[in-house]
Amino acid sequence: MKKVALCAAALMASATAFTQNIRLPEPQKSGGKPLMEALSQRRSARAFAAKALSDQTISNLLWAAYGFNRSNMRTAPSANNKQEFEIYVALEKGLFLYNAKDNVLELVKQEDLRAKAGKQDFVATAPLNLVYAYNTGKMADEKMAYADCGFIAQNVYLYCASEGLATVIRGFVDKDDLAKAIGLKPEYAITLSQTVGYPEN
Numbered sequence: 001m002k003k004v005a006l007c008a009a010a011l012m013a014s015a016t017a018f019t020q021n022i023r024l025p026e027p028q029k030s031g032g033k034p035l036m037e038a039l040s041q042r043r044s045a046r047a048f049a050a051k052a053l054s055d056q057t058i059s060n061l062l063w064a065a066y067g068f069n070r071s072n073m074r075t076a077p078s079a080n081n082k083q084e085f086e087i088y089v090a091l092e093k094g095l096f097l098y099n100a101k102d103n104v105l106e107l108v109k110q111e112d113l114r115a116k117a118g119k120q121d122f123v124a125t126a127p128l129n130l131v132y133a134y135n136t137g138k139m140a141d142e143k144m145a146y147a148d149c150g151f152i153a154q155n156v157y158l159y160c161a162s163e164g165l166a167t168v169i170r171g172f173v174d175k176d177d178l179a180k181a182i183g184l185k186p187e188y189a190i191t192l193s194q195t196v197g198y199p200e201n
């Protein structure tokens with residue numbers, strides 16, 4: 001009996017130590033600051049508190065960024081409706097891919113890759129970095145891809161402004177190194193990365 005209890009405890013301990021896919025809570029699609037107030041607050045920040053973001057906040061943030069707001073259509077526009085972007089989410093506990101359909105963070109690597117997401121010091125310690133990568137097979141025109149990425153990033157800026165969060169979009173990224181660390185498929189290309197967290201007081 002004692003042995004069984006010990007085995008169960010060991011199993012539970014190993015299960016909690018192992019990060020898996022994260023099923024996010026339903027995004028909250030109402031509330032927030034009025035648009036003109038959010039625009040008044042929109043800005044870039046480069047100092048972040050170490051405090052983690054809740055799963056609810058991550059769900060809301062990702063839905064605002066690139067979730068579905070109509071059948072098969074997104075909160076961000078895309079040229080010819082290519083919807084060519086994937087969003088990787090680098091957290092301390094691992095690297096995840098945002099599955100907007102199922103509202104799940106799919107585990108890509110159980111590794112803290114935040115430091116690889118940009119060349120500025122705050123990137124490694126801020127709680128979350130988004131990495132924007134697009135499918136070059138779906139979208140051949142790089143300029144259009146960057147334009148599409150800009151809309152996603154601005155959605156994140158406005159969500160952050162509305163919620164009192166800090167963010168900055170960043171091009172100062174070693175994209176080859178980051179693509180390698182992620183294990184990005186060859187048909188994908190990284191455009192920009194965006195840090196999100198609480199402002200440092």
Ligand SMILES: Cc1cc2nc3c(=O)[nH]c(=O)nc-3n(C[C@H](O)[C@H](O)[C@H](O)COP(=O)(O)O)c2cc1C
Pocket residue numbers: 042043044045046120168169170171172173192
């Ligand atoms: C395409 C793009 C790339 C950027 N890259 C970086 C970057 O690598 N690092 C950074 O700290 N800020 C970066 N920024 C943020 C700009 O520096 C910032 O938007 C600008 O200084 C204006 O400040 P504001 O956003 O507070 O209005 C980038 C902005 C854009 C649009």
